[in-house]
Amino acid sequence: MIGMYKDTFRVLSKRILKHIPKQEKKQYAEEITTQLLLSEWWVRAEVIAITVAREIELDTMPIIEKAWKQDKTVVIPKCYPDEDNTMRFYQFTNKNELENVFLDLYEPKEDPKKLVSSQDIDLIIVPGLLFDYQGYRIGYGGGYYDRFLTSYNQDKISIAMELQLVKHVPHEVFDLPVDAVITEKNIYKNPDI
Numbered sequence: 001m002i003g004m005y006k007d008t009f010r011v012l013s014k015r016i017l018k019h020i021p022k023q024e025k026k027q028y029a030e031e032i033t034t035q036l037l038l039s040e041w042w043v044r045a046e047v048i049a050i051t052v053a054r055e056i057e058l059d060t061m062p063i064i065e066k067a068w069k070q071d072k073t074v075v076i077p078k079c080y081p082d083e084d085n086t087m088r089f090y091q092f093t094n095k096n097e098l099e100n101v102f103l104d105l106y107e108p109k110e111d112p113k114k115l116v117s118s119q120d121i122d123l124i125i126v127p128g129l130l131f132d133y134q135g136y137r138i139g140y141g142g143g144y145y146d147r148f149l150t151s152y153n154q155d156k157i158s159i160a161m162e163l164q165l166v167k168h169v170p171h172e173v174f175d176l177p178v179d180a181v182i183t184e185k186n187i188y189k190n191p192d193i
C-alpha cells in the first residue's frame, strides 16, 4: 500500500525535476555544493561514495572533481539487478572509466582491482527524489540503497533542493533515513541521531 504512494510521489517528483530550467538547476547545484563542501561530513571523509547524476538530478561532477582536488577517494556504485538488487562501489579516478548502462545512467566498468568494501567508505551521499526533515527518502525504487545501508555504519547524507523537501515522506520498515539532508538553504539533521 505505502509502496503505491511512493510510486505516485516518484512520478510527480520526476516530472517536477524535469521541468526546472537547466540554468536554475545549475544555480541550485552550485549553492548546495558549497554547503556540502563546508559541512562536517565532507571535511572528515576521506573515502566518499557518490553517484554520477542523471539528467534530471543535480550535477555531481563538480563535487567529484572537488574531491579529487582535495585528494579524497571517490567511489561510485554499480547496480546488480540479477543479484537481488545489490550494489557494489568501485573507485572512480577518471571520467573515461564510466559506462553508459541505461539511458542516462552512468556506472563504473566492472574492475575487481577497484572494488571498495562498504567498511572502507567514510561518507555516502545517497540519491533520492523526495526527502523529509527526518531524513526519510523516496529513491528511484530499486531498494538498492536501503539494502546497502543495512550493513553500512558510517556517515550517510543526501543533497537536495529545498523544493524536494516535504514534511513527511511515506516510509516502510526497511527504509533507512539519512543522517542529514543538505539543501541550498539549510542542513536538516535527523533529530534521532
Ligand SMILES: Nc1ncnc2c1ncn2[C@@H]1O[C@H](COP(=O)(O)OP(=O)(O)OP(=O)(O)O)[C@@H](O)[C@H]1O
Pocket: 003, 006, 127, 137, 138, 139, 140, 141, 142, 143, 144, 145, 146, 147, 150, 174, 175
Ligand atoms: N533491506 C532490504 N532487504 C530486502 N529488500 C528490500 C530492503 N529494502 C528495500 N527492499 C525492497 O526494495 C523495494 C524498493 O524499496 P523502496 O520503494 O523503498 O525504494 P527506494 O528507497 O526508492 O530505492 P533506493 O533504496 O534504491 O533508493 C521494496 O519494495 C522492498 O521490497
Ligand SMILES: [Mg+2]
Pocket: 137, 138, 139, 143, 146, 174, 175, 176
Ligand atoms: Mg526506500
